[in-house]
Amino acid sequence: MDTGTVLLLVSSLANCVQARSYQNEFAVFVPAGEQTANKLALKYGFHNMGQIGDLDNYYLFEHRSLSKRSANPSTHHHFLLTDDPEVTWFEQQKELRRVKRDYQTVKKRDFAGDASDIWDELFEELNSEKSIYNQSKIIVRRNGLQFSDPMFSSQWFINGGGRNGADMNVKPAWDKGYTGKGVVVSILDDGIQHNHPDLAQNYDKFASTDINDSDPDPMPQDNGDNKHGTRCAGEVAAVANNGVCGVGIAFNASIGGVRMLDGVVNDAVEARALSLNPDHIDIYSASWGPEDDGRTVDGPGPLAKRAFLNGVTRGRKGRGSIFVWASGNGGRHIDDCNCDGYTNSIFTLSISSASQTGFKPWYLEQCSSTLATTFSSGTPGQDDSIATVDQDARLRPHKICTDQHTGTSASAPIAAGVCALALEANPGLTWRDMQHLVIMTSRPGPLLAESGWMTNGRGRQYNHKFGYGLMDAGGMVDLAEKWKNVPLQHVCQSPVIISDLPIPGEVGRSVSSTIVSDGCAGTLNVVNHLEHIQCKISLTFVPRGSLMLVLTSPSGTRSTLLFPRPRDTLGQSFDDWPFLSVHFWGEYSAGSWTLEVINMGADRNFNRGQGMLHKWQMIWYGTEENPVRIPRNSPIPSSSQSSFNPSISSSLSSIFQQSFQPAFPQSFFSNPARRKK
Known part of the structure; x- marks a missing residue:
């Protein structure tokens, strides 16, 4: 059996295992509220398990006649929910691998050099005197701090036990009473x-x-x-x-x-x-x-x-x-x-x-x-x-x-x-x-x-x-x-660049594409002082793990959005994946931004010439004004103060909608009363 056949079988097996994950639960968005959701659940044989956390009008429907785990979605119930005018959005739940x-x-x-449990003697001492639930008379002193907690001396990360006495510098905060x-x-x-x-x-x-x-x-x-x-x-x-x-x-x-x-x-x-x-x-x-x-x-x-x-x-x-x-x-x-x-x-x-x-x-x-x-x-x-x-x-x-x-x-x-x-x-x-x-x-x-x-x-x-x-x-x-809340967050988006640039098959070769930004100057979305940068990238390359992506700002700052991943041998594409960088924090958004796609793979590439940078887009998050505003002798904001501004939600929802389609269709944001088509 040749290498290509083995890879194909492994890939098919992985896809098969991943597919056996559909559950008997459906997340359903019912704008009309709980009573309507209860009626829908009863109508289609579901049990309404209630609202999903704090998500208004999102409900979890369970169908107890369906298998709790299945390789295939329930097309029958997909049709029922799709055709119901009270349902704006739904999704059958799938098991996720989380570690x-x-x-x-x-x-x-x-x-090395630790042949015994260093705490055995200490615990024996504590147990011989009184229960460990009671206050211990042992006082542990380290780096100007003292506690009656026996393991404090082993908490090197807060008592100066790192390289050259480094730690999380907690003592000054504690000294202030925090x-x-x-x-x-x-x-x-x-x-x-x-x-x-x-x-x-x-x-x-x-x-x-x-x-x-x-x-x-x-x-x-x-x-x-x-x-x-x-x-x-x-x-x-x-x-x-x-x-x-x-x-x-x-x-x-x-x-x-x-x-x-x-x-x-x-x-x-x-x-x-x-x-x-x-x-x-x-x-x-x-x-x-x-x-x-x-x-x-x-x-x-x-x-x-x-x-x-x-x-x-x-x-x-x-x-x-x-x-x-x-x-x-x-x-x-x-x-x-x-x-x-x-x-x-x-x-x-x-x-x-x-x-x-x-x-x-x-x-x-x-x-x-x-x-x-x-x-x-x-x-x-x-x-x-x-x-x-x-x-x-x-x-x-x-x-x-x-x-x-x-x-x-x-x-x-x-x-x-x-x-x-x-x-x-x-x-x-x-x-x-x-x-x-x-x-x-x-x-x-x-x-x-x-x-x-x-x-x-x-x-x-x-x-x-x-x-x-x-x-x-x-x-x-x-x-x-002494901190004063940062100004309202602005979000500036570039047009989607349809590049369709071939990615070189030769190791070490690269292809680049440039976006020239004005930071949305003259609009309500102007970003002069950067916080986060997102690059939404769609490309195809086999193997995907051979690629390195580097973004360079107008200031010359280089940030590697993706390092080569040698084990990523079966992956073939990124589809509007939002690569994030925080390395440009505080820089200006206006100027030329260059994305470089570099082939860092092995010399033997059987798919040479088939890679393609299809499209990419940049999203700049930040503020119009300087966010660092530390007033002198100003009072600390009380816990009752709020910097909430409805336009923040509107701005982020717009990006959210574009970033995560087709999970939420356009109608979800523009007219929640419309049902999913």
Whole structure:
């Protein structure tokens, strides 16, 4: 059997496996509301499971006579819903492959020179005196800080244990009295053990739910596979000075959890998690995403996209929900996090990882959508991992803490904790304000030993591995205290460039296309000061993983939108995929922007001459006025203030509609009363 036949069989098998994912649930948009939805469900044999999260008039219909998993969609019910004038949009739900972004294969015994459990002696001492639930008399002092939490000394990422004494610079924020009080964080994961002695005091039931079992209690299964959410929660809000485990970055924040990964995940599940109680929850932290296998290109479905949009336009009473996302663990497969539609969204704070010694960990993915970095695990035997709480249903003292939390999974909750401190310092921050603060205060310094640093047209250093550098809690709260909300976001779009340019088959050769922008000058959409840049690209090339995409700004800043992915051998195209870059932050949009498509593949290319850059379009997000407006001696905005402006929603909805067709047809936005044709 020749190589081509093998590849064809593998591809067919992969498609077949992927196709066996249709469920007996339908997401249905019924503008007339719940009563009409109930009538429709009854009419067609469905059971209305209720509204999908906070998405107005989106309902989940379940048909209990259909198979819960099928290789084929139910065409009969598609016809019924399509022909009903009360249904504007619907979609049969499909199972999604979503993975947690940690690595639990590294054991303590794998660390060089660590032959025993360093905590055994400590726990024996605690148990011999009194229960671990009571206050311990042990005071741990590190880097000018002292706590009675026994694992604080192992929390090197907050007590000066990194390269040259680096850490997340939390002490200055704590010294000012900021501990996350009044801020609500929810961990979207496999649940959290809310009766854990280091979490119970801060647990918030209104920031929690169990989507997998359809009840309000996010308690995880105690089967060894569901520790992830509990560990993440501990990084954010583990109680301080209670003699248990360690200290959370925002140890007085309210912490909740959504149990959603311990079962079948679909678009509706994600939307329910992302839109849970958005006027109560301030920060959603997610350490999961599509497979980080070096060949997957996947992202949120139409419901999850709508949940993101609702969150930033309506959440937190109009100031916008803060979505913190782990950038991905596909480093060993040379994956690129710009092929992940969650981390490359303008709505998410995409967070990468740095090792204790200040270098890129082996699992790190490079991409142009990463905003910043926090510490996490690195090389076993050389770098420590992250110490936090651990899940154990029996609450055994020697099982409820860990120093082995890993991956970008551990980085995102640290970032969420830092953001919680900034929100306490200034509750009036919008979702865009938070991104500005992160970019303006993150430090390249502790990570400069790693290669890849460049400087953009505004003099800011950036790196495809680390974004703008290591987050700085002290710097964040200092700037938050005097920060004035950024101006209204503008969105400027270029025309779609139908290029149809052949992509060279020879290795190292490239093709380029240029867009000349005036930044929408003279219109309501003028963008003078850049934030995000999106390039929506459609191309065909076999294998897709051989390509590298580079965008160059009028200032000469070069941002790699896509690095080669050697494992992406079966992929053939990108279809309006929205590559994102944050590397041009603060630059001007006017001038010539050049996209370069480079063939970085192997010499043996059997499809030479068949690649084509079909079309591309640029979308510039930013402001007309200078967004950095820090007044002197001005009062901090109160929590009741809101920067919500209806035109923000209108502007983003326009881009949303164009970016995500055909999931939402034109009629969905222009006339919601019209039914889907």
